[in-house]
Structure formats: structure tokens, C-alpha cells
Amino acid sequence: MEQDLGGNRQPAGSFSFVPTANGTPSRSGTPNTDRNPFGDERLEPHGSQQAGGANPFASPNISRPASSFDSSSALGSQPRGQRYFHSRRVKKDEVEKPWLSKVDPKEKWVTILPIIGIFVGLAISAVLIWDGLRSVVKHKYCLVLEDNFDKFNTDVWTKEVQVGGFGNGEFEQTTNTDENVYVENGHLFIKPTLQDASLITKDNVMNLLKDGSCTSKTWSDCVAATNTTVGNSTIVPPTRSGRINSKKGATIRYGRVEVVAKLPQGDWLWPAIWMLPVEDTYGPWPLSGEIDIMESRGNNRSYAQGGNNIISSALHWGPDVANDAWWRTNVKREALHTTYSSGFNTFGLEWSQKYLFTYVNTRLLQVLYTNFDEPLWDRGNFPAANSNGTRLEDVWSQTGRYSTPFDQEFYLILNVAVGGTNGWFADSKSNKPWLDASANAKKDFWNTQDTWFPTWKSPALEVSKVSMWQQCDGNEDL
Template identity: 65%
Template sequence: MEEASYNNHAGYYGRPAAPHPSANTSADITPIRGGTPNTDGIANPFNDAASSRQNPFASPSVSRPDSSYTTSNGGYGSRHDGQRFFHSRRIPKGVESEKPWLGKKDSKEKWVTIFPILGILAGLGISAFLVWDGINSVVKHNYCPVMDDDFSGGLDSSIWTKEVEVGGFGNGEFCQTTGGDDNVFLENGVLTIRASLQDEDKVEKDTLIDLLEDGTCTSDQFSACVASTNTTVGNSSIVPPTKSGRINTKKGASIKYGRVEVTAKLPKGDWLWPAIWMMPVKDTYGAWPASGEIDIMESRGNNYTYAQGGNNIISSALHWGPDPANDAWWRTNNKNQILRGAYSDDFNTFGLEWSQKYLFTYVNSRLLQVMYTNFKKPMWERGDFPPARSNGTRVEDIWSQTGNSNTPFDQEFYLILNLAVGGTNGWFEDGKSGKPWMNESPNARKDFWKDRGQWLETWERPQMEVKKVVMMQQCNGNEEL
């Protein structure tokens, strides 16, 4: 049954299969279904006019070896008339099959494999070296602890000072910073700086806030201690339309060269302005920005759709120059955008590393730098300041006399944490994403207050939360690094 089945199958394709080697091959081959023999002695199963046509199932001659053609005696041998037929893949006993892979190989073929392998190994080696070199190029210093505060014991008043002002720290901010527990407090072991609305009566009615009179003002400037609302027709004066908090370590912790790390979660809400920054303990080289400012982190509470970048972007900068009109911050600033989500979604560590030769900020890891500034070139030369101011007075070199290329960043600085609201210094640019006030307008505060029905709805979490603050000073003998 097996052999018959085999022959019938072969016949289906136009002719019988080659006889089995054990079969009697001396007899004539009988045509199938009345067919007539071909000239090679093998029956043609279709004995009609169509039999002269080419077999549609035949394979091109170039696709078959000579050994696949059967001889008249049922064996395997050379072609006879170029005719090609289907034949079984079964190999009879005693017949050696072709094994082209055992033939002699070209000696050059091995390089087809060797070259790609060598390329892969070289790539891995170079990558490993770059990683190693990057890690080892990060300078390591010996640090002495100055402060390590997780607020488990509350807000230590010997270190931290709550600033109480109404002036906006020169940025025209729309908030009053308070000294009580309404805007700066501990919640679930986390330091919280929260923004809130000003008392409506103080904004809508004639009011005077005089922090000098009650002795709570922490500033030495009159404009930062006194504010008023005047409802007289044509008068644009109102008290700050919001309240918030700002704290500093001027009294209890400062460093000259070292490291600072603040682990914080940023706020969610339009026109909120969180910041982690440093100011000089003494104005050694003059009023701001002559004695410098270090902004470790600044951001905005607006979401990612805000044109200037919302809470998905942080910024770092240095402020330095002979006067406010010649602040060269734009030469030393950079931004970092989080890969996924926003900096208001979870806690991140915002850091600073500062030495006599360089200063850089980072987020979460020293290798993830936000801004890097080296002090190879003196800062006065780097600033390329004009020889004279717009009023014709001479601009004098106030730093080169020290002999330090990093002046003014060669003095003691203290840390500030705050959450501002709005402002007129350009941090929120005019005409961006529905901003409801103009920076140069005398009615900026009023316009902001009138739009509170819009922005207050976005204050999903109007607070900056701080888990931990670490300050470390370079130990003696390491300042030259």
C-alpha cells in the first residue's frame, strides 16, 4: 500500500515516480491511464493534444542537479532530453547524496564573521572607557557637615529664620511673606511653604500694613516693610494680593565652597514661583548683584503647557555684575526638563557643588548636571561689561583686585527657600499663556487680583514641600581644589 500510494502520488503530477531500487526494472513501463510512452521510454499520462505542451509543474533546469534526472533503467544519472519532472525526495539506499557544505571553503569567508565581532568588542570597550572616565572625572572632596535637617524636631529657630516682608525682594512679587504658622509649617514631618489669598478686606478697602510699627519686619528697607491699599479714584495701590513664606539660614548655616542638597516637591498652580537659592552673608563687593547670587533651582507652578515652561522644567543661574543693569546672569544659566511627568509629582533632590575652580548644580545625581560654570577665566573678563553706564558714569572693575578668578563667588553664602507668587521682573513674560498682568503696569497687582477667579482654580497644591536639607563645607586644606 505504501509503494502504490507513492506511485499514485507521483502520477498525479504527470508521470509515475522512479521505481524503487528493489523493483524489477527489466520490464517495459506501462503508460498510466492509456497514455503513450515518451521518447525516453516513460509513459505520458495525457494522450491528447495537450500532451505536447510544456509541463506546468516542471522546475527550471537550473534549479536541479543532474543526479535528479532518472535513467531509463530507473537509476539516477545525466539528463537525457532536458525534460524535467517532479521526483521524490526519498534517497534510495546505496546512493550518495550531495553535500556541498563539506566542500572546500574559501579562507576569506571567516573574515565575514570576524570583522563584525571585532567591531562589537571595540564598541563595548570604548563605551566602558567613557563611562569609567566620566565617573572618575568628577572631582571628589572631603566635606565637613554644617547642617543635616530632616525637620523631625520641627523648624529649628537657631538655624532658620522666617522672613516677614511685603516688598517682594526686588522682584515685584505679589505676596506678603508671613512669620506665623499659616504659610510656613510642618505637616506630616515635612516642611511646607504654602501660598494663600490675602484677606479680601485688606485688598478691597483702604488698608495700611506697617511691619515696622509692630516690629516684625525682617528687612531694612522701608518699601519691604510698609504697604497700603488706597481706594481713591485713579489710585492703583493695593497691598500684596497673596500671602506665602520665605525662610533662610543666614543666622545658623552658611558655607564658602561645599555642597548643598535640598529634597523637595514643587507646587501645582498658575503663577507660583518656587525657588531654592543662596545669597552672600555680607555684601563684600557691593549691593546686588555685585556680591553675587546662586540660584540652585527655580521653577513655575504652571503645567507643561505654559509657554516658558511650567513645573516640568527647572532652571539654575548665577547673578553677577557691577549693577542691576549689567547683571550677566544670561551667561551662566541653564534649564533641565524632566523626562516624564513634572517636578511637582514627587520629591527630587536639587543640589549644588561649589569649589574655587568651578560651580555646578544638579538634580538627583551629581552626574545629572543642570548648570556648570568653571572659573578658569576671571568673572570680570567673562562678563565683558561696558566701560560706562547709560548715565555716563564709569563702570569700575570691582573684582580683579582680589586675585581670585571666581570673585564674587569666593565669600560665605547662606540658603533661602521660598514660594513666591507672580512678579514683575520678567520671570513670567508678558503675553505668555494668558498672563493677566503687564510687568510695567502700575496696576499689575490689581490686574492679578481681579483675575483670581481664573488662576485660583489651578492651585491644586499651592505649596513647596521639603523633606531634607543638607549643607556641607569643604574641610580645611581642600579649598584649592
């Protein structure tokens, strides 16, 4: 039992509450919580005691090492005049100082040799870079065309008008109307639209020869029909679109091309920026060549073959359609964390008698690169005869130029195709609504428009600028 100050006795083991300065009761015998829990009496000078007595749980100052005072702790900021740790077990004269001993003269080479190696490496790198830059061919270019589309320049561009599918079984009729090809706010738009339904649901004949609007001399390119007889699958093209070329106003043999464009968005759209020869100098396609600067698909990135997040470049060349060696010169490039329909990109070509390459936005970001360092006939490794036994004749090597057939004037084409039966959209992938070999391909496509037409959120190829330069060194044939 203990005696309290008031004379009242309390049971042993009990405790009383004494009001603090703030009116909060404290347990008797409980350490003052205002003190540092680590025992560092940081709030008062060493040796002082706070009201209420010393902390009974703190180490006595006399038993604490000098290094424990004024040391850092979890509480408060570090005071000035800190005393650093000093071991009592190491005497001053016992500390080793190897740097004061005599240095071996050979040790300096440990530093000198790596430094010499670094400088030698830098010198070799500089020489290699200089030699690489010196060896880069720098051609002189003369401007042929720079179109910013203040208007549609009919002196340069021709709107192609056809219904035959352009050899690919495409599903569009290309028109010369402002509905499908027009200029607005300084940009060129090539926009696909739906065909007039009445031309498909009723018997019709579309004959472009009558009004002279057809730009082809082939009858099948100019005439199409719809036959609603039961069991007949013939219909006119289910969509309309545009295709323009620079054959009349801008052609080059060797040089550069740049097209600044935003690609369309929509299922089964097929935008392309490409070139064909002005004359079929070496024979019908693909004997005289084709240069595909950019081709893509309007489907989204989930499409199995790659949608508008991927472009491809290719060269078409070969003795006949069955032996087109395009697959030897075909490269794809994926957009980085975006799509080619989300903004404008520059699609370019640089072409000389020694090489040809395509690029996106900068010449350093190349897509397809082809060196003309051997005859293309040899590179193609073509058979001696085609499937029907006709002998295949090499008509390229006689020129003596390894770049043949890509050694003649070419013109530029911009277009947006829709569908097709040539395999650009592979069968049975991503719910393709038609089969290439089916006679009902166009009708099957038209009948499923409720699935694909809603995806045509931005179906136009939008072009802000086209530039073409002719290589004019004066030694193009060397």
C-alpha cells in the same frame, strides 16, 4: 436517467441525500469533508479507504511523489518519522564540499585581525575610562546641616517678614505665621494664601515697623498701603506667603546642598531654592553673586514659558543690575513624562573653587555646569561704562581667584513667591492678567482671582529634607 437502489428512477443531474452516521445528509458525488483537503490521507494508513469510497478528487497514490506523504500541512500535528526532502536531480557524489578542500593559510587572518582589533579597542576604552575616573576631583565634605523637619528649627531658619516685593515686584506679603510656613508630619510647608480682602477694599496702612516684625531695614520693604481714592491703584500685597533662610544657622563656602521637595501647583506661583552671600563682599547685588539652584512656575505644562514641568538654574553676577550676566549661566531642564509638582525630587548643588553645577536627583543628571577656568569679569565681556556714563570697575580680578564672586560664604533660601513685575512671567503670554509696567499690576491681579485661584490645587512647596555640607579638603583657595 439513473436507477436508485429502491428501483425508483430519478431525473438525470439530480442528486439524493444519504444520511450520514451523524444524521446529516451528504450530497452524492461530494468528496467526504472528513478528508484532508490537501489530499493527505492523514486519518488512515496509506492505501486504506474509508467507508463510502475513495476521494475522487484526491491524487492517486501511485502518482504522488514519496515526499508528499507524511509532510506537514495546515491540519493536525506533524507525525513522527518525517521523511525530509531529497532531490532526485543531485547525485550524492556531485555535492560540493568546499570545506574539505585545502585551506589558504592567509584566510585565518580574516578572523584573527578583527579579533585583535576588538581587543585593542577594549583596551583603549578601559584606559580612557580609568584616566577619566582618575582625573575626577573627589572632595572631602563635612556635614553642616541635616534637617528632617521634626519641628521648625528656629536655631537654623529665619522667617522673613516683608511687604516690598524683594526687588522683583512680587505680589505677596511674607509672614512669620503658621498659616504660611509650618511643619506637619515631618515635612516643611511654604504655602501661599489670599490676603484679607478687607485690607484691599478699604483704606489701610500695613506698617511692619510698628511691631518690629519686619526683617528688612528698608522702609519700602516694611510699609504698604491701600488707597481706595478714585483713580488710585495702590493696594497692599494681594496674597500672603513664606520665605525662610539659613543665614543664622547654616552657611557654606564651597560644598554641597541637597533639598528634597515637591513643587507647588497653581497659576503664577514662583517656587525657588537659592543662595545669597552672607556679606556683600564685592558690592550690592549682583556684584556679590547669587546661586539659583532651582526656580520654576506653578502653571501647568501648557504655559508658554514652561510651567511646573520645567525647572531652571542660574548664576547672577555682574557690575550692576543693568549688566547682570545671568543669561550666560542659565539652563533649563524638563521633567521626563511628568511634572516636578507630581512628586518629590532632589534638587542639588556641588560647588568648589574650580567649578559649580546643579543637578536633579543624581549628580549625573546635571542642569547647570560652570567651570571657573577664566576670570568671570573676562567671561562677562562687560562694557567699559553703564548707560549713564559711569565707568564700570572690575572688583573681582584683584582676588586672583577665577571663582570670584562665588568664593565667599553663602546661605540657603526657600520661598514661594506670587506673581511679579521683573519679567519672570512674560507679558501677553498664556492670559497673564497684568502688565509688568502698569501701576495697576497688583490690583489687576487681585481682581482676576476667580481665574487663577481655582488652579491652586496644591500651592505649597513641600520639603522633606535639607542637607548642607562644607567642602573641607583644606585647600579651598588653591
